[in-house]
Amino acid sequence: MRTGKLTATITAGVAAALTALAVAGCSGSGTPQRGESGRSPSAAPTPTWDPVQGPPRTVPAVQKFSAAEGRGWRPGKQARVVVPAGEKSPVADEAERFARELGGLRTVWGKQTVRPGDVELKLSDGDGAGRADNAPVYDTADEAYTVTARGTRLTLTAPTDAGIFNATRTVLQSVRASGGVPEGTIEDRPDRAQRGFMLDIARKHFDARWIEDRIRDLAGLKLNQLQLHFSDDQAFRIESEQHPEIVSADHLTKDQVRHLVEVARGLHVTVIPEIDSPGHLGAVLKAHPDLQLRSADGRTERGAMDISQPGAAEIVDDLLREFAPLFPGKHWHLGGDEYRALADRAPAENYPQLARAAREKYGDGATIEDLATGWLNDRDKTVRAAGAQYVEAWNDGYFPDTDVEPDPHRTVAYWTGKEIGAREPAEYLRENRKVVNLNDEYLYYVLGEPNNMPYPTGERIYKQWTPGVLRGTEPVPESSSGPDRVLGARFAVWCDLAGEQTQQQVADGIRMPLRALAQKVWDRREPALSWEDFKKLANQV
Numbered sequence: 001m002r003t004g005k006l007t008a009t010i011t012a013g014v015a016a017a018l019t020a021l022a023v024a025g026c027s028g029s030g031t032p033q034r035g036e037s038g039r040s041p042s043a044a045p046t047p048t049w050d051p052v053q054g055p056p057r058t059v060p061a062v063q064k065f066s067a068a069e070g071r072g073w074r075p076g077k078q079a080r081v082v083v084p085a086g087e088k089s090p091v092a093d094e095a096e097r098f099a100r101e102l103g104g105l106r107t108v109w110g111k112q113t114v115r116p117g118d119v120e121l122k123l124s125d126g127d128g129a130g131r132a133d134n135a136p137v138y139d140t141a142d143e144a145y146t147v148t149a150r151g152t153r154l155t156l157t158a159p160t161d162a163g164i165f166n167a168t169r170t171v172l173q174s175v176r177a178s179g180g181v182p183e184g185t186i187e188d189r190p191d192r193a194q195r196g197f198m199l200d201i202a203r204k205h206f207d208a209r210w211i212e213d214r215i216r217d218l219a220g221l222k223l224n225q226l227q228l229h230f231s232d233d234q235a236f237r238i239e240s241e242q243h244p245e246i247v248s249a250d251h252l253t254k255d256q257v258r259h260l261v262e263v264a265r266g267l268h269v270t271v272i273p274e275i276d277s278p279g280h281l282g283a284v285l286k287a288h289p290d291l292q293l294r295s296a297d298g299r300t301e302r303g304a305m306d307i308s309q310p311g312a313a314e315i316v317d318d319l320l321r322e323f324a325p326l327f328p329g330k331h332w333h334l335g336g337d338e339y340r341a342l343a344d345r346a347p348a349e350n351y352p353q354l355a356r357a358a359r360e361k362y363g364d365g366a367t368i369e370d371l372a373t374g375w376l377n378d379r380d381k382t383v384r385a386a387g388a389q390y391v392e393a394w395n396d397g398y399f400p401d402t403d404v405e406p407d408p409h410r411t412v413a414y415w416t417g418k419e420i421g422a423r424e425p426a427e428y429l430r431e432n433r434k435v436v437n438l439n440d441e442y443l444y445y446v447l448g449e450p451n452n453m454p455y456p457t458g459e460r461i462y463k464q465w466t467p468g469v470l471r472g473t474e475p476v477p478e479s480s481s482g483p484d485r486v487l488g489a490r491f492a493v494w495c496d497l498a499g500e501q502t503q504q505q506v507a508d509g510i511r512m513p514l515r516a517l518a519q520k521v522w523d524r525r526e527p528a529l530s531w532e533d534f535k536k537l538a539n540q541v
Contacts, residue, residue: 044078044115044116044117044118045116046116046151046152047071047074047076047116047117047152049071049074049076049152049180050071051070051071051072051182051183052071052072052073052074052149052178052179052180052181052182052183053178053182054067054072054178054182054183054184055067055182056170056173056174056177056178056181056182056186057173057174057177057178057537057540057541058169058170058173058174058177058541059173059221059515059518059519059534059537059538059541060221060222060518060519060521060522060523061519061522061523061527061528061529062170062186062187062188063187063188063189063522063523064186064187064188065182065184065185065186065187066184066185066187067182067183067184068150068183068184068185069183070149070150070151070152070183070184071152071183072149072152072180072181072182072183072184073117073119073149073152073153073154073180073181073183074175074179074180074181075102075103075105075175075180076117077103078117079102079105079106079117079118079119080105080106080107080108080112080115080117080118080119081095081096081098081099081102081105081106081107081108081118081119081120081121082108082112082114082118082119082120082121083095083107083108083109083110083120083121084110084111084112084120084122085122085123086109086110087109089123090123090131090132090133090134090160090161091121091123091161091164092109092133093133093134093161093266094121094161094164094165094168095107095121097168098119098121098168098171098172101168101172102119102172102175105119114153114155115153116151116152116153117152117153118153118154119153119154119155119156119171120153120154120155120156121156121164122155122156122157123157123158123159123160123161123164124146124157124158124159125159131160131161133161134161134162134265134266134268135160135161135162136265136268136270136329136330137160137162137193137224137268138193138390139193140189140190140191140192140193140483141159141189142159142160142162142163143158143160143162143163143166143189143190143193143222143224144158144159144163144187144188144189145157145158145163145164145166145167145170145186145188145189146158146167146185146186146187146188147167147170147171147181147185147186147188148184148185148186149180149181149182149183149184149185150183154171154181156168156171161268162224162268165219165267165268166188166222166268167188169219169220169221169222170186170188173220173541176540176541177537177540177541190222190521190522191467191483191521191522191523191524192467192483192486192487192488192489192521192522193483193487193488194224194225194436194487194488194489194490195222195223195224195225195488195489195490195517195518195521195522196218196223196224196225196226196227196269196270196272196488196489196490196491197214197218197223197225197226197227197490197491197492197493197510197514198226198227198229198438198490198491198492198493199211199214199226199227199228199229199492199493200229200232200492200493200494200495201228201229201230201237201252201495202229202230202231202232202233202234202235202236202237202280202283202495203232203234203235203447203494203495203496203498204447204495204498205235205237205248205250205251206503206506207503208252208256208259208260210503210507211226211260212259212260212263213507214226214507215260215263215264215267215269216263216267217511217514218267218269218514219264219267219268219269221514221515221518222518222522223269223514223517223518223521224268224269224270225269225270225271225272225331225488225490226264226269226270226271226272227271227272227273227274227333227490227492228271228272228273228274229274229276229333230252230273230274230275231274231275231276231280231281231283231284231319232276232280232281232282232283232303233280233281233282233283233302233303234282234283234498235248235250235251235283236248236251236283236284237250237251237252238251238252238254238257238323238326239251239252239253239254240319240322240323241322242318242319242322243284243287243315243318243319243322245287246283246284246286246287246288248283254326257326257327258326261326261327261328261329265329270329270330270331271327271329272327272329272331272332272333273323273326273327273331273332273333274332274333274334274335275316275319275320275323275334275335276333276334276335276336276337277305277316277334277335277336277375277379278304278305278307278312278316278336278339278372278375279303279304279305279335279336279337279338279339279340280303280335280337280338281303281304281305281316282302282303284305284315284316284319285303285305288311288315290309290311291305291306291309291311291312291315292304292305292306293305293306293307293340293341293351293354294306295350295351296349296350296351296352297350301340301341302340303340304339304340304341306353306354307354307357307371307372307375308353308354308356308357308371313375313378316379317379317382320332320379320382320383320386321382321386324383324386324387324388325386328387330387330388330389330390331388331389331390331391331392332383332388332390332391332392333391333392333393333413334376334379334380334383334391334392334393334397334410335393335394335397336372336376336393336394336396336397336398337393337394337395337396337397337415337419338396338419339372339397341354341368341372342368342369342372342399343419347368348367348368351368354368354371355367355368357371358370358371361374362374362403362404363403365403366403366404367402367403369399369402370402370403370404371404372397372399373398373399373402373404373405373406374404376393376397376406376407376410377404377406377407380407380410390411391407391409391410391411392410392411392412392413392436393406393410393411393412393413394412394413394415395412395413395414395415395416395422395423395425395428396415396416396419396422398412398423398428400423400427408432408433410433411433411434411435411436411487412428412433412434412435412436413435413436413438414428414435414436414437414438414439414470414471415438415439415440415444415492416440416471417471417472418440424471425470425471425476426476426477426480429476429480429481429485430480434485434487435470435485435486435487436486436487436488436489436490437467437469437470437486437488437489437490438489438490438492439465439469439470439471439472439489440453440492441469441471441472441473442456442460442461442464442465442469443456443461443465443489443490443491443492443513443517444456444492444494445491445492445493445494445506445509445510445513446494446495446496446497447493447494447495447496447497447498447500447501447506448496448497448500448501449500450496450497455509456491456513457512457513458511458512458513458514458515458516458531458535459512459516459531459535461513461516461517461520462516462519462520462527462531462534463531465520466520466524467481467486467488467489467520467521467524468481468486470486488521489517489520489521491510491513491514491517493506493510512535512538515534515538516534519534
């Protein structure tokens with residue numbers, strides 16, 4: 001899946017297996033045509049292939065496999081993909097994609113006799129009524145699945161089409177690694193609900209095709225989120241009709257974004273937009289210099305907006321409302337990090353207009369931290385009114401001991417403990433906040449390696465990191481780092497020195513780290529394979 005062309009790559013991977021089957025067995029005729037309904041006019045002979053040797057070999061590894069005696073299942077030219085719920089069911093697109101990836105198998109709909117060599121896709125709750133096709137999932141139970149290989153037949157069962165999709169990824173990887181699926185039952189589900197990748201397209205322009213390839217790669221690894229950081233000091237990278245003056249020359253059109261979001265949705269990947277504020281707004285402020293934050297001595301702060309001005313909230317809310325329909329996945333990231341006024345050791349003295357605005361809005365004892373907290377709370381309300389249900393901000397956008405409390409439902413995206421006033425991850429967990437792990441010690445791929453930030457390796461993630469390692473190298477206690485508290489993790493690409501790597505170099509550099517991450521967020525247990533064996537397997541599947 002290195003190229004990102006999921007169908008083409010998997011099809012190439014099963015070609016050898018299909019060729020071997022044509023020689024070894026599975027003969028017969030009378031196979032139905034693609035898309036036929038009703039019962040097959042003739043039975044297929046039982047295949048006579050060599051037993052598939054187990055256990056299944058996949059990335060990430062399956063949680064549980066119960067072996068049984070038998071030959072297992074291999075993709076044969078006479079095989080069909082059977083969908084009892086019919087061609088209007090939520091798994092219809094999964095079935096058609098899976099059939100293509102298995103070399104162009106026939107797909108049949110409705111009540112069928114499942115013949116030797118066939119694959120059956122079934123929703124465990126029946127026909128899936130009441131759930132939209134490709135609907136986002138928010139619980140690991142929604143992504144669970146079972147794969148049973150018995151009597152040369154294969155059955156994929158799950159409560160949702162997302163679970164069926166995950167099952168098909170397991171089968172395809174097992175085919176590539178071992179030629180098929182061994183006899184027995186796979187019972188699998190992810191440990192963490194949020195598993196993904198964050199891409200800074202503001203500092204470096206990535207073309208739409210490259211991003212689409214990454215989406216396909218994520219999906220093949222059962223990673224389910226792509227966060228797009230598309231606004232920063234260097235550029236604003238998505239077309240805007242409301243504020244065309246802020247858009248950079250190299251950018252994605254809205255039609256390109258719609259296509260990416262649709263591709264991602266079909267592959268059960270949620271695209272999370274991020275418009276960072278009140279810092280990292282240099283591209284917006286270049287067109288609106290009157291909103292730039294200035295210190296008492298007249299110094300301008302790059303990228304920092306003067307949130308004491310009414311126009312600041314107006315333009316950011318304009319953008320949030322404009323882009324909400326473009327990203328219907330119900331997730332929003334508000335940024336909130338590295339606001340320059342609060343990286344100052346005397347913020348009230350150096351930015352008196354902010355201190356004054358805080359007192360006017362929240363009372364005599366209010367601070368600039370209160371004003372910044374209220375700013376994020378107000379942006380939170382804006383995106384929720386526009387349809388967002390899951391809102392997050394970077395950890396340094398939350399401040400201790402403020403009179404204004406951050407919205408209690410907002411998730412903490414924890415990335416660093418190195419900023420001025422940084423708080424330990426345990427503090428957020430004690431406040432009963434949900435946390436997503438983007439630990440810059442392991443999960444930050446920063447182009448050019450500035451500030452002593454070497455490129456992370458898959459080996460280090462695989463051997464040392466867990467979702468509970470939120471800051472530095474030490475985990476928080478297991479009692480507070482379960483899947484209900486630490487929701488998952490994302491691997492992040494930041495383009496601080498954009499010209500240091502090409503798009504292809506970035507793709508090559510993040511390939512194994514993403515695979516290591518996929519393993520560690522899917523299964524909290526110590527990996528069974530050594531790093532060398534894992535790397536070898538990752539290059540096969």
